[in-house]
Amino acid sequence: MAEKQRVGFIGLGYMGHGMAKNLVEKGHPLVIKGNRNRQPVDDLVGRGAKELATPKEIAAASDIVFLCLPGSPQVEETVRGEAGLKAGARNGLVIIDTTTADPNSTVALAAELAPLGVRFLDAPLGRTPKEAESGELDTMVGADAATLADIKPVVECWAKRVIHVGPVGAGHSMKLLMNFLSLGYAALYSEALTIGAKTGIGKEVFHSVINGSRMDCGFYQTFMKYVVGGDEKAHLFSIRNAHKDLRYLNAVANAAGIAHYLATAVKNPYAHAEATGQGDKNVPQISDVIAAMNGVKL
Numbered sequence: 001m002a003e004k005q006r007v008g009f010i011g012l013g014y015m016g017h018g019m020a021k022n023l024v025e026k027g028h029p030l031v032i033k034g035n036r037n038r039q040p041v042d043d044l045v046g047r048g049a050k051e052l053a054t055p056k057e058i059a060a061a062s063d064i065v066f067l068c069l070p071g072s073p074q075v076e077e078t079v080r081g082e083a084g085l086k087a088g089a090r091n092g093l094v095i096i097d098t099t100t101a102d103p104n105s106t107v108a109l110a111a112e113l114a115p116l117g118v119r120f121l122d123a124p125l126g127r128t129p130k131e132a133e134s135g136e137l138d139t140m141v142g143a144d145a146a147t148l149a150d151i152k153p154v155v156e157c158w159a160k161r162v163i164h165v166g167p168v169g170a171g172h173s174m175k176l177l178m179n180f181l182s183l184g185y186a187a188l189y190s191e192a193l194t195i196g197a198k199t200g201i202g203k204e205v206f207h208s209v210i211n212g213s214r215m216d217c218g219f220y221q222t223f224m225k226y227v228v229g230g231d232e233k234a235h236l237f238s239i240r241n242a243h244k245d246l247r248y249l250n251a252v253a254n255a256a257g258i259a260h261y262l263a264t265a266v267k268n269p270y271a272h273a274e275a276t277g278q279g280d281k282n283v284p285q286i287s288d289v290i291a292a293m294n295g296v297k298l
Helices: 014-025 038-046 055-060 072-080 103-116 129-134 145-155 170-198 203-210 218-227 239-256 261-275 283-293
Strands: 007-010 030-033 050-052 064-067 094-097 119-122 137-142 159-166
Touching (some): 007 014, 007 055, 014 038, 014 064, 030 038, 030 055, 038 050, 055 064, 094 103, 094 145, 103 119, 103 170, 103 239, 119 137, 119 145, 129 137, 137 170, 145 159, 159 170, 170 203, 170 218, 170 239, 170 283, 203 218, 218 283, 239 261, 239 283, 261 283
Parallel strands (some): 007 030, 030 050, 094 119, 137 159
């Protein structure tokens, strides 16, 4: 039986911890980079992972390195920093970026690392931390077919659906499109709820009509768990991250020369929320932001 590939993991947040847990539990030697939140680090070390101090050390100790970071600036620093992955890389290393990142940055990093014999590709995530823990995430992979075949068995340790969407960068583009839809829903629901509240239709009545109708969907249900049920943890994705993703989407549209009226409009309430100190709130709470802008309390 062939030896399991050595795996490194950087970014042990809501999604990263579950993904890394599945890798080590399914037999891959795992090295991780610690962070300020010690709970996921200590848990993984207890399961057999080894903690290393720098990305450079992780690159040197790994065949495949996964990144699950807040955004492209953090990815670029992790790769290019003085003690970054590039400094410890060798021919044959594969770096898989599961961050929701800027595709333009992704393509540039892949081109920069290729002369070293390092393959850099994107595999951003779909679904929630619950599926990360159970190993049932979706992932949208941007890579050539040969690289996808090489990495798929490792990715399947934490992903139930592995979808090849195109070359490097395509995964991140598709993820931004997916988030544009969900964050657009959130803005649309919020404005509709605000108009309703202003004209005498409360959130409970609104929900009684939309719930179970053709306008219902899984994201709507999660969103309304906060609006009607008050569950602030119904959707653990911050407004700050939402704003970042919408900025990336608009940058992609700009680079492609696309007229993007809706992408700009959807971005603005998230920009307002972050600018007014509400970036740490979760996405369904954009409903409160839009209501307050209009003098309404839902």
